[in-house]
Amino acid sequence: MANELTLTFLKPGLQTTLQDNGRAGLQHLGVPVGGTLDSTSAKMANQLVGNEEDVPVLEITMTGPEILFDWDALIAISGALFELFCDDELIENNTAVYIKSGSVLKFGKLKSGCRAYLAIAGEWKAKKWKGSVSPLLQAADATPDSIIQKGTKLKIHSSFLNKTGSWDENKHTTILSQMVRLRVTPGPEFENISREAIAKFFGQGHKISQDANRMGYRLTTDLTSKQESTEMISSGIIPGTIQITGSGQPIILLKDAQTTGGYPRIANIINEDLDQLAQLKPGDEIWFSLE
Amino acid sequence: MINILPYGNNALLINFEQKIDAKIHNLVKGYFNSISEFEEVSYQIPAYCSVMVVFDPVTTNFKKLKSKIEKLNIKPDEIKSDSKIIEIPVCYELEFAPDLASLAKEINLSSEEIISLHTSKTYDVYMMGFLPGFPYLGELPEGLECKRKATPRKQVKAGSVGIAGKQTGIYPTDAPGGWQLIGQTPLKIFDAAKENAFLIKLGDKIKFKSISAQTFKTLQKNGK
Numbered sequence: 001m002a003n004e005l006t007l008t009f010l011k012p013g014l015q016t017t018l019q020d021n022g023r024a025g026l027q028h029l030g031v032p033v034g035g036t037l038d039s040t041s042a043k044m045a046n047q048l049v050g051n052e053e054d055v056p057v058l059e060i061t062m063t064g065p066e067i068l069f070d071w072d073a074l075i076a077i078s079g080a081l082f083e084l085f086c087d088d089e090l091i092e093n094n095t096a097v098y099i100k101s102g103s104v105l106k107f108g109k110l111k112s113g114c115r116a117y118l119a120i121a122g123e124w125k126a127k128k129w130k131g132s133v134s135p136l137l138q139a140a141d142a143t144p145d146s147i148i149q150k151g152t153k154l155k156i157h158s159s160f161l162n163k164t165g166s167w168d169e170n171k172h173t174t175i176l177s178q179m180v181r182l183r184v185t186p187g188p189e190f191e192n193i194s195r196e197a198i199a200k201f202f203g204q205g206h207k208i209s210q211d212a213n214r215m216g217y218r219l220t221t222d223l224t225s226k227q228e229s230t231e232m233i234s235s236g237i238i239p240g241t242i243q244i245t246g247s248g249q250p251i252i253l254l255k256d257a258q259t260t261g262g263y264p265r266i267a268n269i270i271n272e273d274l275d276q277l278a279q280l281k282p283g284d285e286i287w288f289s290l291e
Numbered sequence: 292m293i294n295i296l297p298y299g300n301n302a303l304l305i306n307f308e309q310k311i312d313a314k315i316h317n318l319v320k321g322y323f324n325s326i327s328e329f330e331e332v333s334y335q336i337p338a339y340c341s342v343m344v345v346f347d348p349v350t351t352n353f354k355k356l357k358s359k360i361e362k363l364n365i366k367p368d369e370i371k372s373d374s375k376i377i378e379i380p381v382c383y384e385l386e387f388a389p390d391l392a393s394l395a396k397e398i399n400l401s402s403e404e405i406i407s408l409h410t411s412k413t414y415d416v417y418m419m420g421f422l423p424g425f426p427y428l429g430e431l432p433e434g435l436e437c438k439r440k441a442t443p444r445k446q447v448k449a450g451s452v453g454i455a456g457k458q459t460g461i462y463p464t465d466a467p468g469g470w471q472l473i474g475q476t477p478l479k480i481f482d483a484a485k486e487n488a489f490l491i492k493l494g495d496k497i498k499f500k501s502i503s504a505q506t507f508k509t510l511q512k513n514g515k
Contacts, residue, residue: 028337187298
């Protein structure tokens, strides 16, 4: 069946955005890559409703929205675990769920993780900029449908078959935990960083500070007792890069981060572990190990 | 001469001699242009004396890509410069230049001398970064070098022209920033609404031209 579905956001949630795989290829112009932070969970949600992997999904952060559906839809929610309700009835994560016209989808308490992904079977009618719906912080007008506010309406050409997609049980899913080990490779400035700082980097857990968003996570640890030489000529940075800032605090860069920086790059989190990183919230703890 | 380092597990970093220098930057542009043709590369971030190369780990790996890059054999003198000179009109009058007077004291020049030095040179675009469309231009004439502001501003207006260290740059959008602001251009150097959203690209050359507040307002009106 197919029809035009409008989602109305009765509550927007803390930070709800429409995201796809972002826009690789404009980074030489200073444009962040953007896109879903936990891409495995986003793919899973799309697959469960029978969409292609790169169809936009809603990325929902810590406090979820309330959404009114004005037509029937097939949805799936993956990633962070929330208590989920459709018209006050509990529904499940990680499975395709039919939503009847006129229903309200509510996100309740966050049980684990940080970011959930809501996929809807069909085709989104959202404006793209340079091939992506992912919002660009510095040009919010370019993707006017992608930053969800109270009252935002999003249109979807809702279409689904009776047969839903499925997620292979053996496939990797993102682990949700408040303490994780992330694998890193040494960064280009590793050799210039003091032994003391490196010992502290690998020898203790690092808590994520309140200063954590889609651009980056600042960690609460202080790696340097004295000011280390932080002079370097600005150079490229990518999601997963860990820099040591002037104050000695490590900062992990995520997909909305700037593309260049001048702080020493101590290490890089390997690509496979970035999904897990995206599910951490302030107060959670990271241990780094060499890949 | 070039040092190719692994960077995470889906990127590599080409480091040249770590120096801000037009010849070294020619190499950056040479490698960036050649590597742009590689299908296994998803994107690159060229900077002053380095190029970050992000690749698809399914179709290649560090070793393969490194040896492919090493075979390019790019020489700085052979790189043709097809760069265009873009003239950027800037109003250096007080209302557009919040740091000009204090900077003049700091570096022992008059405001007029700063303007005349800043407009005297044609600058290279060494890097785009910090914000979408933010060009890092260099190098400043001797005597104009200065420190960043001790406390960055929470909001710098789009079009503001700043200097810091040996560099000058233009804010493409409103943003926080710590550069010394000596003027403002009425041009939109980043405009997402246009098909050609970026006025300035790596490899272009930039020349600043001093304009009056009156001309600023006229150009701004015409730009809208």
